[in-house]
Amino acid sequence: GEDVxxxxxxxxxxxxSSVINCTYTDSSSTYxxxxxxxxxxxxxxxxxxxxxxDMKQDQRLTVLLNKxxxxxxxxxxxxxxxxxxxxFCAEGASNKFYFGSGTKLNVKP
Amino acid sequence: DAGVIQSxxxxxxxxxxxxxxxxxxxxxxxxxxWYRQTMMRGLELLIYFNNNVPIDDxxxxxxxxxxxxxxxSFSTLKxxxxxxxxxxxxxxxxxxxxxxxxxxxxxxTVL
Numbered sequence: 013g014e015d016v017x018x019x020x021x022x023x024x025x026x027x028x029s030s031v032i033n034c035t036y037t038d039s040s041s042t043y044x045x046x047x048x049x050x051x052x053x054x055x056x057x058x059x060x061x062x063x064x065x066d067m068k069q070d071q072r073l074t075v076l077l078n079k080x081x082x083x084x085x086x087x088x089x090x091x092x093x094x095x096x097x098x099x100f101c102a103e104g105a106s107n108k109f110y111f112g113s114g115t116k117l118n119v120k121p
Numbered sequence: 122d123a124g125v126i127q128s129x130x131x132x133x134x135x136x137x138x139x140x141x142x143x144x145x146x147x148x149x150x151x152x153x154x155w156y157r158q159t160m161m162r163g164l165e166l167l168i169y170f171n172n173n174v175p176i177d178d179x180x181x182x183x184x185x186x187x188x189x190x191x192x193x194s195f196s197t198l199k200x201x202x203x204x205x206x207x208x209x210x211x212x213x214x215x216x217x218x219x220x221x222x223x224x225x226x227x228x229x230t231v232l
Contacts, residue, residue, distance in 0.1 A: 043219050054223040111164040
């Protein structure tokens with residue numbers, strides 16, 4: 013459960029969609045999370061998905077979960093400059109949470 | 122609810138000094154976590170408490186680090202003596218209904 017992998021950087025143009033990917037290892041994870049961290053701030057919970065779900069949509073955010081491949085993705089539609097931040101994927105079960113190293117999203121105007 | 126509250130937000134100290142970081146979790150949350158974030162290592166879990174009892178402190182780097190949770194609304198992380206390599210942002214988080222909420226962090230610089 014400790015190997016949560018994310019790519020380090022993603023650059024997109026304003027208005028495009030962003031897709032941030034994550035792979036995890038613990039098949040017993042109950043929840044999978046996406047957090048956003050802006051410079052100098054804490055981690056803000058964006059959304060999470062139960063491990064028995066395939067998809068969750070919340071306004072501009074869509075989370076897709078492929079349990080077979082242990083792959084999680086976060087899609088941000090109509091990406092804005094305010095979405096520039098570091099995005100962390102995390103898996104959690106039984107009070108154990110494992111975080112990826114974060115993907116830095118850069119949104120170009 | 123005000124969220125998870127941490128203090129101080131910033132601390133600059135000299136090597137060898139004692140550092141105490143404080144955290145107030147969200148009321149009603151039974152689990153509290155201390156994390157450390159650095160550029161090199163990312164986010165590391167140091168210790169977590171459940172109902173004020175330390176459950177897993179395997180992430181605490183060494184004996185210089187200690188954490189307490191005397192009651193459900195307060196926790197401290199202490200470093201004594203501090204070293205320059207302890208410079209990092211220390212986050213406290215509390216868990217409720219499957220959601221982990223983070224404080225704004227305490228940025229520690231040890232000179």
